[in-house]
Amino acid sequence: MQKLKPLVSPLILFALWEIAARLGWIEVKFFPAPTTIFARMFQMLGTAQFWTDLGLSLQRAGIGMLMGGVPGVLVGLAMGLFKPVRDFLQPLVAGLYPLPKIAILPLLLLIFGLGEMSKYVTVAIGVFFIMVINTSAGVLAIRPIYFDVAKSLHASRWQTYATVALPGALPGIFTGIRLATGVALLLLVSAEFVGANEGLGYRIWWAWTVFWVDVMYVGLIEIAFLGFVSAYLVDMLERALLPWRR
């Protein structure tokens, strides 16, 4: 029973929506009834196009996150551990982070063309900054006493990084991953709106041009589902890697 609780509010929303659509309270041209949307979705599930769109978007988001996330964590660790690195990079990060990454999409399209790389890079840039900021904040939040313990035992640099800095920064890194998955989806869909022939973002945009509103909604549901699943996976991973967190 307890497990079904999170389903209550969405089900009520769908029920009200369905009733409103059937009674003509809302314009079904813009807000088709949930049953219409799900019927469309089940129909689409049988098409290759549906799976190609989903698979391509997943691949773009995944590769982009790795391309931005791994360097982001490394730069964040370096900034957290070494003051000169921090002093040097902080102004750049502070200046570039608030820049809407979408604003540089045209430039990226110019540089990388309409191929896959432009999508990877768009996602990677957004993810990179989030991981840098959260990882370095994670390192800086480690209490200095833990470094003193390692130093008093004459731990080497690498031992200190591996046994104090990295585990101590993991909570910050996970906060970063959580935020980055949302940003990655946002940037990916935006990039696919304008610069793709396949993928979830492209499909939603295309549905608009041909006024297939229920297809748009199917795309939205897919993206919401991806967000939900990735949050769940990050939670699982965090529980496995950070059993020491309450």
Added chain:
Amino acid sequence: MAAPVIEMRGVARAFAVKGGEYVALQNIDLDVAEQEFVCIVGPSGCGKSSLLRMLAGLDAPTSGRLDIRRADPRRLLSTVVFQEESVFPWLTVEANAAYALKITGLWDKATSPARVDYFLEKTGLTPYRKFYPHQLSGGMKQRLSIARAFTPQPQVLLMDEPFAALDEQNKLLLQQELEKLWEETRNAVVFITHSIDEAILLGDRVVVMTSAPGRIKADIKIPFDRPRSLTELKATPEFAHLYGEIWNLLRDEVLAARARSLPKAS
């Protein structure tokens, strides 16, 4: 007497501050022998913690000579029990207890696990060995910190007011447990404390320091036989006499430290 384990000659420590330097410690001559438990008491800000950080190799003396003799090159020089909570939250109780041995490369598959078990048992943590620190009370965390320091059996154990953050009842229990544990291992110990009771219960010697800049004011032998019990000791006239002697030495320094801090407070 055999050669001392710790030998300090004319050790001083100064910090650069705005408009000059602040001398925390001055002209410290101190020897600690093998198997000797030395307590250091002094007013707040007398440089006790600076002294301990130098012994731990965390800071270097500004001048003077500080030696810790290592009888066995395979043996770890020193471990520290800090006042602050210092057990790693990301390691289990047993991994924390094993940390010093692992990180120093002294881990020996044949003997080390038994050593960890022994000190976990001695500190009453065996039932909690798979727990993480957030599941432990403050007193248990400090016992774990003690287990971590004892496990490698270093030449010198350094303790910086390890019980200061605990409540009074836990403090009494832990002082007594530490006394018992130490009798089995007899490492040389330097123990910083504010508490005169604690210093007399634990120490073979009590070193009284002056207010800043910290110098050694007196070095008092504590003649009681071991094992010691604080409640029994406290009932003796010798305890009262020693307590009075140390307090008289300390009082002037505490008053001096207070007088100096007054203008700053206003």
